[in-house]
Amino acid sequence: MAAAVLLAGAAPSAQPPTLDAVLKRTAAYVAAFRKQLAGIVAEETYVQTVVEFSRIPQGYTRNPMRTLKSDLLLIQPRGSERYVELRDVFEMDGAPVHTAQGRLEALLRDTSQGASAQIGEIIESSAKYNIGRITRNINTPLMPLQFLDAMNQPRFRFRHLQNAPPVFTDPSDQAANDSGVFRASTEMWAVAYEERDRPTIIRQPGGRDQPAKGRFWINPHDGSVLISELIVDGGGVLATITVSYQSEPLMGFLVPIEMRETYIRNPERITGHAKYGRFRQLR
Numbered sequence: 001m002a003a004a005v006l007l008a009g010a011a012p013s014a015q016p017p018t019l020d021a022v023l024k025r026t027a028a029y030v031a032a033f034r035k036q037l038a039g040i041v042a043e044e045t046y047v048q049t050v051v052e053f054s055r056i057p058q059g060y061t062r063n064p065m066r067t068l069k070s071d072l073l074l075i076q077p078r079g080s081e082r083y084v085e086l087r088d089v090f091e092m093d094g095a096p097v098h099t100a101q102g103r104l105e106a107l108l109r110d111t112s113q114g115a116s117a118q119i120g121e122i123i124e125s126s127a128k129y130n131i132g133r134i135t136r137n138i139n140t141p142l143m144p145l146q147f148l149d150a151m152n153q154p155r156f157r158f159r160h161l162q163n164a165p166p167v168f169t170d171p172s173d174q175a176a177n178d179s180g181v182f183r184a185s186t187e188m189w190a191v192a193y194e195e196r197d198r199p200t201i202i203r204q205p206g207g208r209d210q211p212a213k214g215r216f217w218i219n220p221h222d223g224s225v226l227i228s229e230l231i232v233d234g235g236g237v238l239a240t241i242t243v244s245y246q247s248e249p250l251m252g253f254l255v256p257i258e259m260r261e262t263y264i265r266n267p268e269r270i271t272g273h274a275k276y277g278r279f280r281q282l283r
Contacts, residue, residue: 017220019160022189025223026216027150033224034083034145036253037074041104043278044070044087050132053267066131067093072276073104074142077119084119085140087126097129104282132270134237134263135205139272141243141256144228146201147193147212155197164190166217166227166242188217188226204235224254237265251279 017025050063069091076083088104089097103118127137147156195201195211202210214229225245232239241261245254261272 019158019191022160022191022218022220022223023148023153023158024150025220026148026218026225027153027223029223029225030145030148031150033253034074034076034142036251037142037255038076038083039073039282040251040279041071041073041282042255042276044068044072044274044276046070046272046274048131048270048272051269051271053269063131066129068129070126071104072140073282075119083142084123085142086119086122087140088122089126089129092129132263132268134265134268134270136239136263138202138230138232138239139241139259139261141259141274141276144212144214144216144230144241144243145225147195148216148225152201155201156193156195159192161190161192161215164192164215166190166215166229187219189220191216191218202232208235210234226254237263239263248279255279 046068047065048068049065052063068089071088071090073086073088074083075086086104091097103122123137127135130136130139146152192213192215194213198209200209200211202212204210210232211234212230212232214231215227216225216229217227218225227245228243230239230241239261240263241259243256243259246257247253248255248257256276258276259272259274261270263270
């Protein structure tokens, strides 16, 4: 009996998963997540603000903010393995900006070659509503998830961080740091990533490489992503985009619910805060 007790007490505990195992689960999760979300539109309320700092110490000029309302849709163009995230702006500062109602629904039904042209037109037109002098089109919530694709993971170096609670990179944004949507439980893994391959996934307007880095907060048991952080530092611009995911009862799975971003290039600082709701199936 004593020997049996000793043997039972010596049974090894379950080993935590390795980083490679967690990344494989996350790649599978992202692939399934995109299939779930494709064809579902969310309404985005997106506030952008620009502050210009003068050469006078402590001097700055706060420009008028801009509020955009848009339909956000993840779509996989026919014949393509990649997914594209579309922002269809329909209102700016309370005024309608186009009357083409239902054009996302029409795009999903379009099987012609003209669908690609429509996708390009929507992407180009939505970027025109960004305020400030910094050109950008990476300000979509799902963009960093492509780094976790099975085919893209070898491009990056990943590290499991110990004791790394989510903190918004811009310490001046106290609202983000205090927000409950940017908190994860202690069971979540913080995984840092840094792009090492060239050419990079993100490019500067002139085509130069723009390596990405940041962190993901991941459930190591199922690979789900709770928070993503993207940092791009190059071309004189420091950009940070942080996105939080939570469960949506009507959808039955995690969806992006909030995005906060900062772009800094002297003397300009642009901030953005987007919230997502009214998720609905288009097909």
